[in-house]
Amino acid sequence: MSTVNKFVEMYANHSALQGTRGRKLIDLAAPESGEHVVDIGCGTGQLTYAIASRVVPGGVVYAVDPDPERLAYARANLPAELKNIRFLNTRAHELGEIPEASIDLVFSNYVFQWIEDKAVALREVGRVLRPGGRLVMEVVGKIIDIQNEISMLAGEEGRTLTRRFFCPNRDEWVAILNDAGFEIEHADWPLLDFDYANLDALFEWWEGTTHGLFKRSAISSADMERLRADYPGRIFFQRNAFVGVARRPYTLRGPHP
Template sequence: MSDASDVHEQVRVRYAEAALSVRSGSACCGADDEAVFGATLYDPQVRGELPDDAVLASLGCGNPTAVAELREGERVLDLGSGGGIDVLLSARRVGPTGFAYGVDMTDEMLDLARANAARAGATNVEFVRGTIEDVPLPDAAVDVVISNCVVNLSTDKPSVLAEAFRVLRPGGRLGISDVVAEDHLSPAERAERGSYVGCVAGALSRAEYVRGLQDAGFTDVAVTFTHAVADGMHSAIVRAVKPGGRE
């Protein structure tokens, strides 16, 4: 599918359905996906500390809170926060003097995330409606940007990376999980391996990711493969720093 608005709507519908399935008590993910996407990528003890619906709604490909090296008192933004699992984990890591924001375009996921935050008793969180291409936060609002298998869903990745750069304070950092292609795969070959809503067709290659982050202004860029999700496609940890500030 080439039309960006159609892809956007397909993604929105898929994640709305996932949120509704969780709230109705049915599973949102197929068994075949569990080893590479979802809650099994989190430590069992961590999963046990969160509301079940936050865990069940996890459709990510990694655990960005484990690689973002969050610190007490920091402000964190999760791009495409879904059912809220990474926002809730971030809120715990940054403590009562810190804060965790989640932005999502899907009303059903926002409703689910807010209900999960209430169940968890989390008071240092806020879920806001918006797109990752146009984040509804001011410049230099956060210390860390995280995301879990969402950037690949966007049809305008330069805007996503530019927005991540904008909302970070100078010296702030990016620590996300995403699906990334090996450099030899063409866009057509990536599309053969899966759909946009399946987090595969829209994936950048490693070289494209590095170049995109550098073009947005980031330094210290690193893209590290963690596990395979399809032939030539991997879950990856993506790190980068916004220059300036105290770091």
């Protein structure tokens, strides 16, 4: 697809881990026929398609993403048999097109680390969920040293990127969800493996997953030479994630003051 933004293609081609984790998260969420679902941060759409296929007949999936180019990619690659996806170019805290208390499941895979004001987004999630409806999410636990290192070398835009990750730990997430009025059913903090064949593969993934906010071209030739000397082959690291299932109570108590 020559007209597709190159960073969208990078993400589509180098997001295997997010895809694998997302499929596990779908199993945890267990969407059922007839349910209405919001997929926050649907990206290139593969997980959205999987959810949509599980909620037929009668179910609907709202595919939400603020990146119009990822959303266009998801539309363009939509399987012909799926007629139950509604694409919304908006953000997690701006779901006004979705009626109040109309959603059974809000699903989000590796998105909430980008959201600075999580309380505002969670208020909107609570608004659209039916009483008893569930939020199922997985999110980055923290930015890893090598991600921080290469970002800091990529000019001011790269340095700004490291400040855009807002990554609470497990206990902080439990508190945030409780304060937003949710009842916690599941809160896990798994340690995940990240494995890249070489530095270029890591660059491809990081450029794609950050929507091009990180640009390896901004790294000086001297710094790039040093990076290649420091990381001559396979790059492996581990990072925690937060996996949570939280419900809107049947009697909504609202966020804590």
